[in-house]
Amino acid sequence: MNEYTYPIIFGVIIGTLSRVLMLKTDYRQYPTYLHGKIIHVSLGFIASSLGALIIPAIMEKNYTAVTILTVAATQFREVRNMERNTLNEVDDFELVSRGKTYIEGIAISFESRNYLVIITAFIGTLVYILTNPYIAVIAAVICVIVSRVLMSGSTLKDIVDIEYKELYFEGAGLYVDNIYIMNIGLPERQEEIKKYGMGFVLTPKNMNTINTVANLGQRQAILHDVSIALGVFRDSGTPALTPLIKRDLDDGRIGVFVLPQVRDVEKAREVIGAVPVLESAIRLPSQSRTHNKEVHDK
Amino acid sequence: MNLEKAILAVITMNQEKVAGGAPIFVCESKKELEQIAANLEAIMDGIAHALSEELFIIVKH
Numbered sequence: 513m514n515e516y517t518y519p520i521i522f523g524v525i526i527g528t529l530s531r532v533l534m535l536k537t538d539y540r541q542y543p544t545y546l547h548g549k550i551i552h553v554s555l556g557f558i559a560s561s562l563g564a565l566i567i568p569a570i571m572e573k574n575y576t577a578v579t580i581l582t583v584a585a586t587q588f589r590e591v592r593n594m595e596r597n598t599l600n601e602v603d604d605f606e607l608v609s610r611g612k613t614y615i616e617g618i619a620i621s622f623e624s625r626n627y628l629v630i631i632t633a634f635i636g637t638l639v640y641i642l643t644n645p646y647i648a649v650i651a652a653v654i655c656v657i658v659s660r661v662l663m664s665g666s667t668l669k670d671i672v673d674i675e676y677k678e679l680y681f682e683g684a685g686l687y688v689d690n691i692y693i694m695n696i697g698l699p700e701r702q703e704e705i706k707k708y709g710m711g712f713v714l715t716p717k718n719m720n721t722i723n724t725v726a727n728l729g730q731r732q733a734i735l736h737d738v739s740i741a742l743g744v745f746r747d748s749g750t751p752a753l754t755p756l757i758k759r760d761l762d763d764g765r766i767g768v769f770v771l772p773q774v775r776d777v778e779k780a781r782e783v784i785g786a787v788p789v790l791e792s793a794i795r796l797p798s799q800s801r802t803h804n805k806e807v808h809d810k
Numbered sequence: 811m812n813l814e815k816a817i818l819a820v821i822t823m824n825q826e827k828v829a830g831g832a833p834i835f836v837c838e839s840k841k842e843l844e845q846i847a848a849n850l851e852a853i854m855d856g857i858a859h860a861l862s863e864e865l866f867i868i869v870k871h
Contacts, residue, residue, distance in 0.1 A: 749855045
């Protein structure tokens with residue numbers, strides 16, 4: 513036991529706790545299983561140990577010890593690869609796949625959460641050593657709150673208006689509003705689709721979001737989330753019953769065609785609204801200099 | 811070569827209008843046409859698309 517034992521233990525506990533708090537299992541059902549959780553809590557423990565060791569190492573003038581952080585960075589990049597690989601493997605067997613963009617989004621957030629843990633543990637230990645345990649607890653709580661804010665992105669309802677539209681057929685063509693979805697030849701399939709299908713039109717609220725919702729990965733994420741939350745009326749070997757999203761080229765609205773097992777319009781609207789806006793789908797043409805020459809020249 | 815999409819079969823009531831590499835099924839009536847299309851769709855894991863009233867194709871997506 514020395515003067516750093518308690519601060520380090522405090523930092524490690526705070527860091528691990530914040531990782532547990534960030535590891536919520538929600539409708540996305542990932543990671544659902546105990547084993548997945550154990551992996552992430554253990555990695556969180558390792559991350560917080562690293563974060564907690566920095567300050568004592570500096571105080572002991574053991575500056576080279578800090579270089580271990582570079583190892584940490586490599587280690588957690590590995591976490592991102594691990595998540596990406598697992599999800600990619602599993603994705604082929606989903607009835608409605610997640611899509612690469614969604615998987616990348618999940619993998620990125622797993623990596624970044626470990627860095628948030630390092631920072632939390634670092635600040636916890638620093639404040640503990642500089643002041644006293646009580647202030648350290650307050651600092652840690654603030655860190656946890658800040659990390660929660662940092663990790664929650666925006667959702668679709670912030671960027672689009674969601675409207676329910678009846679599906680209809682014009683000849684063999686399936687339409688949502690005026691947006692053509694696909695060609696269904698057989699009358700019995702058409703009946704099934706009319707019976708089980710639902711159509712929604714998402715109208716982007718501004719220039720930036722037109723590009724975001726047009727992203728194929730973002731569209732696949734919508735289909736996946738709806739199918740997870742409300743079930744999906746399809747099976748392998750029924751490619752005609754595939755949820756699809758097509759775009760109106762004129763104004764960038766997108767037509768969502770889904771086949772949910774729970775056919776509740778309000779619920780479906782809520783689920784679509786709660787789909788996360790994927791980081792890699794976000795575009796900001798409004799920041800472009802050429803696009804807004806008048807604004808920038810003033 | 812890996813084809814992304816391919817016409818697996820053509821089902822028609824008017825043989826004069828079709829020719830080519832895919833298997834062609836000629837039917838007598840609209841009912842027979844739909845029945846064969848439905849069966850082929852299930853067997854081939856493809857989608858039956860209607861090009862016109864008397865011409866269906868099975869496409870693998």
